[in-house]
Amino acid sequence: MEIQTEKFCENCYYFRQHYYKSKHGKILAVLGDGHCTNGNLTKAVSVKNIIKRRACEYWEAQEPQLTERRESVCNAILKMQKNLDEFLLILKED
Numbered sequence: 001m002e003i004q005t006e007k008f009c010e011n012c013y014y015f016r017q018h019y020y021k022s023k024h025g026k027i028l029a030v031l032g033d034g035h036c037t038n039g040n041l042t043k044a045v046s047v048k049n050i051i052k053r054r055a056c057e058y059w060e061a062q063e064p065q066l067t068e069r070r071e072s073v074c075n076a077i078l079k080m081q082k083n084l085d086e087f088l089l090i091l092k093e094d
Helices: 043-051 065-094
Strands: 017-020 025-035
Touching: 025 043
Parallel strands: none
Antiparallel strands: 017 025
């Protein structure tokens, strides 16, 4: 995955992309649509920055967020695997 270095809301640590599921089951990003999770900005200011494709003074590189998200997903998958193994044991005992 290529990391953008220009400062736009879309590649900021605090930006959360919005997605939708197509009728064919694909998860797709809604281009230019998302929200800012930085509590220092009002919703109106963050929406304005997103629409105008500019960054605010709180902009931070997105890479730490991507790393945290990957780790979170891996942990969730490992927890799901453990739960599924436990369910399988219960089903085998029945």
